[in-house]
Amino acid sequence: MSTAPDPRERELHILAVRQHRHRAPLRRPFVTAARRTEAVEYVVAEVELAGGIVGQGSAAETVAVTGESADSIAEALSGPLRQALEGARGTVAELSARIAGALEGGTSARAACDVALHDAWARAAGSPLVELLGGRADDGLMNDMTVSLEEPEVMAERARAAVAGGEEILKIKLGHDIDEDRRRLAAVIAAAPSARLRLDANQGWSPEQAIDIITGFEIDALPIDLVEQPVAAANVEGMARVAAAVELPIMADESVWSVEDAHRLVEAGAADLLNIKLAKTGGIPQALAIADVAQAAGIECMIGAMMEPRISITAAAHVAIAHPAITMIDLDPPFWFASDSPPGGFTQSGGWLRLTGGPGLGLQRLRADEDGGDT
Ligand SMILES: [Mg+2]
Structure with a gap:
């Protein structure tokens, strides 16, 4: 044998x-x-x-x-x-x-x-990378689609178009001004009433503003799954205050780069959820280690990304599908690129992202002279 x-x-x-x-x-x-x-x-x-x-x-x-x-x-x-x-x-x-x-x-x-x-x-x-990391290549996760921070009517039209295209989860960028943010969200919900929403303030609110606006969303029973990074990244105490004051889950993004950050947030009660990005952690083992910290604390994670090309996004999808504490993905950047290359890696249908399998990331090799490359 x-x-x-x-x-x-x-x-x-x-x-x-x-x-x-x-x-x-x-x-x-x-x-x-x-x-x-x-x-x-x-x-x-x-x-x-x-x-x-x-x-x-x-x-x-x-x-x-x-x-x-x-x-x-x-x-x-x-x-x-x-x-x-x-x-x-x-x-x-x-x-x-x-x-x-x-x-x-x-x-x-x-x-x-x-x-x-x-x-x-x-x-x-x-082997597909996901399998070497302990996951299954035929698993998938529901992706979302981001609606950029724009005027309310523009955001409403983008939300309507995304849902018409099969998206079920929208990530709504807020954090500019809380009165305008309320108008933005109302317009999005009127245009896309069936969508589940993830809000991302990108550090744009004070703790008091965050508590005020989120409490209002709760009173109105809006279809919101989570609120991401309501306050400044370094304000862990402020994040904890918001998390304690509201019912909706608070997700840390800009506040969590490392395992040490994850421990600090968990111990402070400053996050109900963590958003992991390879571009913040500096690599795959560090991303999985943050997910391990979360799992031990009973916290679920999302994997997100910067506005990055398909190679980065495919890697993030392998990591997400490999770890049981990572239950959400925010990996829509390829759909923003005018030319999304190289081929392979994953497919997406009705918001559901699946890996293609194949060795490594499952992507074709991107040549230096493709996708706006200089030769
Ligand atoms: Mg974010």
């Missing part, structure tokens, strides 16, 4: 770390309380193993959120991350730890490199 070798014990040998840059226009501007984006500058990281297997990850410029520009992401990949990995040998966990220790900050650059490593590892094992 023979036992199949455990892919987690397999020694990998990294030959090269490379990158290429892309600029992909969006179908329409993406607007939140923090920023406005019309085209996404992103960097694809490639990790090549001995034997020629190449994995890919990606990171988008999000100066307003992670502080990283396309230039800083490219510099991190060609500098400290390349130095930490090229020629290195080890298990996937050992190599991932090298990525985590290669630089301070630079979380989306590290995430791109770590996803490329995990894609290459799973390709070498001939």
Whole structure:
């Protein structure tokens, strides 16, 4: 009787770390309380193993959120991350730890490199990444569609169109001004009364404003599932005050980047739910570790993303489907891109996202001259 070798014990040998840059226009501007984006500058990281297997990850410029520009992401990949990995040998966990220790900050650059490593590892094992992380490739999760922060009538029309297109869950961007926010939400609900809503204030309210507006939504019994990051990221005490004062679940996003943040929020009673993003955690093991903290505390998680390309979103979907505490996804960015490439990874129908299977992330390799890449 023979036992199949455990892919987690397999020694990998990294030959090269490379990158290429892309600029992909969006179908329409993406607007939140923090920023406005019309085209996404992103960097694809490639990790090549001995034997020629190449994995890919990606990171988008999000100066307003992670502080990283396309230039800083490219510099991190060609500098400290390349130095930490090229020629290195080890298990996937050992190599991932090298990525985590290669630089301070630079979380989306590290995430791109770590996803490329995990894609290459799973390709070498001939398995979908989700299965190597403990999940099932044929599982799926219900996705949502974001409605940008705009004038109420514009948001209402976007919400109506999304529901007509089969979406059941809408993520509504608020956080600009609470009186306008009330008008925005009323317009959205009038236009899309069947939708379940996730509200995201992107830190735009004070604790007092948050308690005021959320309590009003509760009195009106609006179809809201959760309220994300009502107050400033660093105001853990304020988050706790809001969470204690309202019935609706409060989700932390900008407040949770690390396992330490997750512990702090849980201990303060500052979040009922956590939103995990690879571009914040800097890699896959750290994202799963946050989900472990949440699971131990009886807290459910969502996986979200920045306005990132399909490679990043597919990686996030594998991680989400792999962990039992991750029950929600907010992974609509591919539908914002004018050209969504490379092919593969996942499909979506009626809001339901499923992985395609296939080794690694299940994506075709994105070439340097595709999707707005410079040659
Ligand atoms: Mg958010």
